[in-house]
Amino acid sequence: MVKSFMPRTLTEAVRIRKETGAVPIAGGTDLMVRYRSIAGTLPAFPWPVMFISTIDELKGVSLEQDTVVIKAGTELSVVSESPLIHQVLRDAVCQMAAPSLRNMGTLAGNICNASPAGDAVCVLYALNAEVELATEKSMRRMPLSDFITGPGVTELRSNELMTAIRIPELKSAVSFYKKVGTRKANALSKLSCTGLLYTKHNKIVDMRLALGAVAPVVVRSVELEKSVYGMSRTEFSTYENELFQLYEKLIVPIDDQRSTAEYRKSTTCSLIKEFFRIVKEELS
Ligand SMILES: Cc1cc2nc3c(=O)[nH]c(=O)nc-3n(C[C@H](O)[C@H](O)[C@H](O)COP(=O)(O)OP(=O)(O)OC[C@H]3O[C@@H](n4cnc5c(N)ncnc54)[C@H](O)[C@@H]3O)c2cc1C
Structure with missing residues (x-):
């Protein structure tokens, strides 16, 4: 039986992550498909999982001085509609998957999946995006290009959650x-x-x-x-x-x-x- 958690706050989520190593599920559009079992049964995850789509602190797009901050749990459809987001990223997100999946999937999921074919990842590289990673006690930021180190491999630690994607404002004609x-x-x-x-x-x-x-x-x-x-x-x-x-x-x-x-x-x-x-x- 898979152990699953549904934290309501970020504090709770990072504590669960530290104590159990539960793997975060945001939209689940990568993970649920990768670990699907036969039709009509639940996916067979080999580790505890933590559903993070209900954490309000992980939602929203805002402007902090010259940086657009996209909280990690913000759905792709919200990203594609925000006027704060650079047109090139909106163009890419609008072409990802299909509307129903964009209502569930997130940029953080696209990034942490670390596929060389991740559509948002290619654009976020060009935009000099940074990722924000939190543990129970600390927070760190790093360029996206340093975070992804190979196909399917990232610098995410077993006690960390991605909390936001930060994009410096860009003048681009x-x-x-x-x-x-x-x-x-x-x-x-x-x-x-x-x-x-x-x-x-x-x-x-x-x-x-x-x-x-x-x-x-x-x-x-x-x-x-x-x-x-x-x-x-x-x-x-x-x-x-x-x-x-x-x-x-x-x-x-x-x-x-x-x-x-x-x-x-x-x-x-x-x-x-x-x-x-x-x-x-x-x-x-
Ligand atoms: C039919 C179909 C079509 C698709 N089409 C496209 C496409 O056109 N282009 C494309 O790039 N992708 C596509 N995808 C893949 C997928 O939809 C995207 O990669 C999406 O962005 C994943 O987001 P998610 O929130 O659903 O990820 P999830 O499945 O929830 O998670 C993916 C990975 O990210 C980790 N993760 C998620 N959030 C966090 C967090 N906050 N902190 C730490 N780790 C986290 C999870 O643990 C997992 O390892 C498609 C998938 C399907 C099923």
Whole structure:
């Protein structure tokens, strides 16, 4: 028999987590599916579980100075409708799963699942998101890119809960998000691409590119992004081919049930070229 808990407060939840190691279930749209048993029976979890969707302190989207704070239990549908959320994240969330699942699923679940194909994760990398993690006695924050260390592997400790996702405010004139899946709804990504661009006086001030499902973790190179800062259209056009080849080297996809490595690589390369075309247009 699976031991289950349903805490009402965050204090209670972190205490239960510390004492029992119970695994949190937010929307359950990953966990309930992964551990499902035969139809009509309850999922067969091998450890105690803790349902956290009833904790009010874990709900809501707010602005704290220059940072958008999304509490970890906020449903995807709420995220997609909040005017505080950057358009690129709203675009991505609107394409996740289907409306009924978005009423249950959360960004925290997408992150902690740590799939290289997690749609929100790719965008949150580009947005420089941080995660907030709490225990009974302490709280720490870290960049999302440090939190996810491999496919299905994170820095989450056995006594911790994710309490929020924090996104620094971003000036971005252009946002580009493309997801390639088998269908429009209820399909995990074969690959995804997030591009952000901010220009001033026809020069690049900030350019970011994140690529999902083409390596063990989301691909983003801050070093390559910095190499284009200050460039005009002519300078970017001259550098474009070299930059493309540098990105191409970072794309090391695998074959799996959703796609082939070859398709993932060639389609991602096409999307990078499409984003570069938009960058040049914006600089004209
Ligand atoms: C039909 C279907 C379609 C889908 N389509 C998509 C899609 O298009 N794109 C996509 O990216 N995903 C998709 N998914 C996967 C899933 O819906 C998402 O990953 C969703 O964001 C998971 O959120 P959740 O709250 O339901 O996670 P849960 O299943 O509740 O949890 C997932 C993991 O996160 C951990 N966790 C959750 N909250 C916390 C917390 N606060 N602190 C610590 N750990 C926590 C859990 O312990 C678990 O390990 C789909 C799933 C299904 C079933």
